[in-house]
Amino acid sequence: MASESFDLVVIGGGPGGYVAAIRAAQLGQTVALIEKRSALGGTCLNVGCIPSKALLQSSHHYEAARHEFAQHGIKVGSVELDLAALMARKDKVVGELTKGIDGLMKKNKIVRKQGAGRIAGLGKVAVGDEVLNAKAILIATGSEVTPLQGVTIDEKQIVSSTGALALSRVPKCLAVIGAGVIGLELGSVWRRLGSQVTVVEFLDRILPPFDAEIAKQAERLLARQGLAFKLGLKVTAAKAAKGAVALTLEPVAGGAAQTLEAEIVLVAIGRKPYVEGLGLETAGVKLTPKGFVEVDRHFCTSQPGIYAIGDVIGGAMLAHKAEDEGVAVAEILAGKPGHVNYDAIPNVVYTSPEIASVGLNEEQVKAKGIAYKTGKFPFAANGRARANAETDGFVKILADARTDKVLGVHILGPSAGDLISEAVLAMEFGASAEDIARTCHAHPALGEALKEAALAADGRVLHL
Ligand code: FAD
Ligand code: NAI
Numbered sequence: 001m002a003s004e005s006f007d008l009v010v011i012g013g014g015p016g017g018y019v020a021a022i023r024a025a026q027l028g029q030t031v032a033l034i035e036k037r038s039a040l041g042g043t044c045l046n047v048g049c050i051p052s053k054a055l056l057q058s059s060h061h062y063e064a065a066r067h068e069f070a071q072h073g074i075k076v077g078s079v080e081l082d083l084a085a086l087m088a089r090k091d092k093v094v095g096e097l098t099k100g101i102d103g104l105m106k107k108n109k110i111v112r113k114q115g116a117g118r119i120a121g122l123g124k125v126a127v128g129d130e131v132l133n134a135k136a137i138l139i140a141t142g143s144e145v146t147p148l149q150g151v152t153i154d155e156k157q158i159v160s161s162t163g164a165l166a167l168s169r170v171p172k173c174l175a176v177i178g179a180g181v182i183g184l185e186l187g188s189v190w191r192r193l194g195s196q197v198t199v200v201e202f203l204d205r206i207l208p209p210f211d212a213e214i215a216k217q218a219e220r221l222l223a224r225q226g227l228a229f230k231l232g233l234k235v236t237a238a239k240a241a242k243g244a245v246a247l248t249l250e251p252v253a254g255g256a257a258q259t260l261e262a263e264i265v266l267v268a269i270g271r272k273p274y275v276e277g278l279g280l281e282t283a284g285v286k287l288t289p290k291g292f293v294e295v296d297r298h299f300c301t302s303q304p305g306i307y308a309i310g311d312v313i314g315g316a317m318l319a320h321k322a323e324d325e326g327v328a329v330a331e332i333l334a335g336k337p338g339h340v341n342y343d344a345i346p347n348v349v350y351t352s353p354e355i356a357s358v359g360l361n362e363e364q365v366k367a368k369g370i371a372y373k374t375g376k377f378p379f380a381a382n383g384r385a386r387a388n389a390e391t392d393g394f395v396k397i398l399a400d401a402r403t404d405k406v407l408g409v410h411i412l413g414p415s416a417g418d419l420i421s422e423a424v425l426a427m428e429f430g431a432s433a434e435d436i437a438r439t440c441h442a443h444p445a446l447g448e449a450l451k452e453a454a455l456a457a458d459g460r461v462l463h464l
Contacts, residue, residue, distance in 0.1 A: 014042020
């Protein structure tokens with residue numbers, strides 16, 4: 001069989017890989033996309049962003065119907081959970097979106113190859129019995145769950161996020177290892193659906209990369225909702241028996257070990273790069289000490305002609321960061337100045353309320369020795385938040401004390417994940433807090449809290 005030739009062969013059909021393929025095709029390149037799953041969309045669409053948000057939304061409605069409708073004067077009879085229907089809706093959403101990506105591939109004349117891709121020499125990628133010739137190869141193979149020593153994931157009693165997205169019944173008790181994004185989002189889902197959820201965290205705080213003040217307040221709110229936090233403890237062993245798992249928790253600061261029993265345990269201590277079977281060693285592609293594919297500013301690996309993007313190169317392991325890198329690398333390959341501004345990548349946790357941030361947090365500003373000012377505004381003083389009965393949380397803006405340039409924006413509150421876009425755009429344009437403060441915001445809108453926080457940075461807050 002004559003082997004096919006392409007300008008670009010992408011390995012991995014997640015948000016990094018499929019977006020790179022689309023942008024390259026838009027720029028006139030011939031592109032093949034190799035994905036080993038039957039569905040495109042990668043971790044994000046199949047077992048990540050989308051199914052988790054579908055479950056968060058459904059569980060939010062369940063909680064609202066049981067506990068929040070009454071304050072709006074809405075009486076409902078007994079509220080019942082149909083977990084099978086809830087899961088079926090999630091699967092339907094995933095199915096529709098992944099099929100949508102198939103359509104995008106067709107529209108852009110991208111040749112889809114199903115199977116595991118392996119670099120088979122300079123400009124060659126093997127998939128099944130075929131070898132494709134490639135002017136450029138793009139590695140976009142993503143990440144996988146970080147395992148925890150002494151705790152074996154069986155996706156039944158001890159699950160990763162993938163198992164936790166598909167439990168067939170609501171566990172009485174769920175222990176979550178890791179108070180990061182997955183722990184808090186999926187912990188919230190199962191708590192809302194009726195589990196007693198205990199989150200065990202190694203550090204003495206939750207959500208390590210987020211602003212400490214925001215994380216502390218989020219911890220209080222989530223604890224008030226019923227999530228139990230056990231901080232400063234490391235899980236060293238898990239013993240699974242029929243119907244229960246016993247976890248051994250050792251205080252990080254030393255002292256006697258404790259035991260925590262749960263019906264289901266979710267391991268969520270981070271993700272690591274996935275490069276299995278790619279043949280990187282033979283191809284001479286270097287990895288960093290942590291196992292990520294090493295790239296330069298143009299996403300080129302140690303081997304000319306081989307590029308990498310997304311979770312597999314590290315940095316923020318986020319779908320939108322992978323997508324932006326996909327666009328940038330395709331543009332670079334087409335001779336354009338593709339670029340990603342890593343200082344303005346938003347980070348959102350879809351708990352209730354949501355948590356969103358962009359730029360530096362207060363600890364980072366201090367560590368850099370930058371003279372700064374802070375502006376804060378609580379949602380309790382925002383008219384729309386009060387009308388919506390969603391008054392928890394606040395907006396915090398950090399601005400350079402000398403130049404007023406926005407250094408970071410942190411939001412804990414309703415729709416924080418959408419509100420942060422304004423702050424991202426402001427930072428992308430190098431805006432000052434004054435720029436945000438002088439921008440007309442619709443009333444009544446949650447976004448007015450951002451404007452008020454910007455005013456507060458200059459001591460001119462209006463509604464407080
Ligand atoms: P991936 O999406 O992991 O895609 C890589 C693809 O490559 C996979 O489909 C894999 O099958 C394929 N592959 C691997 N090796 C080969 C090979 N040799 N040949 C062929 N194919 C191969 N991020 C957000 O921004 N927002 C969120 O709300 C969010 N929620 C998440 C929730 C969960 C539970 C999880 C686990 C992650 C979440 N993420 C979220 C992170 C997000 O999913 C990742 O950052 C994103 O998917 C990374 O994209 P990628 O293209 O680099 O890799
Ligand atoms: P994470 O890095 O967000 O959090 C892991 C947590 O586990 C940290 O708080 C860490 O201190 C803790 N930890 C580490 N080892 C531990 C141990 N032995 N015992 C107890 N705690 C321990 O990782 P997580 O939640 O697994 O998510 C993985 C990735 O997926 C994240 O990097 C995130 O970017 C992405 N993601 C993004 C989402 C979003 O954008 N909304 C949603 C879910 C995941």
